[in-house]
Amino acid sequence: MQLLDGKAISSQIKFEIKNEVEAWIANGGKKPHLAAILVGADGASETYVASKIRSCEEIGFTSTLLRFGPEISEKELLEAVEGLNNDADVDGFIVQLPLPKHISENTIMEAVSPAKDVDGFHPVNVGKMCKGLPAYISATPFGILEMLIRAKIETSGKHCVVIGRSQIVGLPMSILMQRNEYPGNCTVTITHSKTQNLKEICQTADILIVALGRPEFVTADYVKEGAVVIDVGITRVVDETKKSGFAIKGDVNFNDVAPKASYITPVPGGVGLMTICGLLTNTFKAAKKEIYQ
Structure with missing residues (x-):
C-alpha cells in the first residue's frame, strides 16, 4: 500500500505556484487576488476559509475575506457578488x-x-468541462486528478466507481475520469443512495472514489485487492479523547481498507489539502486570463 499524501503533494504544488507567481510579477504581471465570501459561522467553513487565506499568503497572492451574518438577505448577498x-x-x-x-x-x-x-461551479464552466473545452475545473476534482498524475497511476481502461453524485465532486469526477486524455479513459460507474448491490459494484472497481459524507462507510469488503481508493469525505465525529472534542473521519475506514489498497488517501491529510491547490491554480489562471480574456 502506498499513501497518496495530500500534505506532501500540496506542498510541492504550492511551492511551484509560488515560484511561478514570483516570475509572473517580476515580468510585470499583476499580483493574483482571491476573494472569499463567508456567511454565518459554520465551523468547518471557518476552518476551510482560514486555510485558503493562509495558502494565499504563502504563495504571494492577495486575499480578501468578506464576512456576513446569517441574517443577510439573498438580495444583499447578490449585491456583494456583483461587487x-x-x-x-x-x-x-x-x-x-x-x-x-x-x-x-x-x-x-x-x-x-x-x-x-x-470554484468551477457556474453552469458555463461545468458545460465547458463536459465538452472538453478550457474551463475552471471544480477544485476538489482538480486536486484528485493532480494526485493521480503525480503518483503516475494508470487510468486508461480501468473501471472507476464513484460513490456520490453531488455537483461539486461526484458528477464532475465521473465526467473527468471518462474523458479521452490522462487522467481518464476509464469506464465509469456512478453510484448513489438508490444504487442496488453497491458493495458488489464497488468490488469491481480498479479506482474507487468515495464522496458521500458518511464517516467510515466503506470497509474492506467493498474493496478489491489492489484498488486505488480516493476518500473525499471529511466529517467531524465526537471524540472525547481529543483535545478539540472531535475527530476528523473520512468516508473510508482507513485502517480496514488500507491493507487491500495499492494506493489510498488519508483523512485528514489527503484530498482536502489538494482542493485548496485546485482553487489556487484556478485563481492564477484567472490572473493570467488563460481561460477568459
Whole structure:
C-alpha cells in the first residue's frame, strides 16, 4: 500500500505556484487576488476559509475575506457578488457553502461571473468541462486528478466507481475520469443512495472514489485487492479523547481498507489539502486570463 499524501503533494504544488507567481510579477504581471465570501459561522467553513487565506499568503497572492451574518438577505448577498464581479483587482472569488436556508445556492452560484468562478461551479464552466473545452475545473476534482498524475497511476481502461453524485465532486469526477486524455479513459460507474448491490459494484472497481459524507462507510469488503481508493469525505465525529472534542473521519475506514489498497488517501491529510491547490491554480489562471480574456 502506498499513501497518496495530500500534505506532501500540496506542498510541492504550492511551492511551484509560488515560484511561478514570483516570475509572473517580476515580468510585470499583476499580483493574483482571491476573494472569499463567508456567511454565518459554520465551523468547518471557518476552518476551510482560514486555510485558503493562509495558502494565499504563502504563495504571494492577495486575499480578501468578506464576512456576513446569517441574517443577510439573498438580495444583499447578490449585491456583494456583483461587487466582486465588477472589482477589476479581484481575479477570482468563492462563495463558501453551505449558505443559510433562506438563500438559494443555485441563484448565488449563477450570479458569479464565469470568468471569476474559480470554484468551477457556474453552469458555463461545468458545460465547458463536459465538452472538453478550457474551463475552471471544480477544485476538489482538480486536486484528485493532480494526485493521480503525480503518483503516475494508470487510468486508461480501468473501471472507476464513484460513490456520490453531488455537483461539486461526484458528477464532475465521473465526467473527468471518462474523458479521452490522462487522467481518464476509464469506464465509469456512478453510484448513489438508490444504487442496488453497491458493495458488489464497488468490488469491481480498479479506482474507487468515495464522496458521500458518511464517516467510515466503506470497509474492506467493498474493496478489491489492489484498488486505488480516493476518500473525499471529511466529517467531524465526537471524540472525547481529543483535545478539540472531535475527530476528523473520512468516508473510508482507513485502517480496514488500507491493507487491500495499492494506493489510498488519508483523512485528514489527503484530498482536502489538494482542493485548496485546485482553487489556487484556478485563481492564477484567472490572473493570467488563460481561460477568459
